[in-house]
Amino acid sequence: MHNHEEAVKRVKADIPDDELLCDLGDLFKVFGDSTRIKILYLLFEEELCVCAIADLLNMTQSAVSHQLKTLKDAKLVANRREGKTIYYSLADDHVKTIIGMGFEHITEND
Amino acid sequence: MHNHEEAVKRVKADIPDDELLCDLGDLFKVFGDSTRIKILYLLFEEELCVCAIADLLNMTQSAVSHQLKTLKDAKLVANRREGKTIYYSLADDHVKTIIGMGFEHITEND
């Protein structure tokens, strides 16, 4: 094995907490599904009820509801009730920023 | 079913291309694994050879190599050869920005 001990020492000190890195991975995992990306994109425009999302994506209400739960657990979307209907919206601006950066990366590399 | 036709019409026009959204999902999928996040974080500091990364993460060379391939396919890392050794580094600044945004999101929500 060649000598890389110096580099290892330099880097080792600055490794963030393992739990933090796992949380980061878990957050991006939520973005890492095209259905969820689509839902987030829909909500860029305006808040929508569950069945509107299901209509727009041509998916069952159940599938959409499951994914909305995942998004809500990650605090990427919020919801409010109005009678029988529940409207979902983006939770904050990080969502747009993160997706925007991903978009840039893709479009800048062919 | 209640009436959400207006909202559906408004949003429907602005849905990006399906392929783009899938590509976006695929990109974030690459970030969505704690091992790959850790590798990227290590490379924040400086370029590293494969076995240094394996050392730092306490993983086999093979596992690291597989993940580096995934990262390279997504154009998140680049590499250069120096003799028998291959050094990996971050491909561009999007990586830092995207991870930084994810970090903010996590830390701002407890």
Add this chain to the structure above:
DNA sequence: CATTCATATGTTTAACTATTCATATGTTAT
């Protein structure tokens, strides 16, 4: 209070994926 509507949730299954193990490739030195 029973029914209907909108949404949520538990369970199952098929597809995907991270790691391991074994092996191959490519480089340097003897």
Add this chain to the structure above:
DNA sequence: ATAACATATGAATAGTTAAACATATGAATG
């Protein structure tokens, strides 16, 4: 050329997960 080293790759396996299906919750209405 052959051996040793650094890395890559193919195949197998175990764990994860998205969607489908069936069912449950919770709100409005008659």
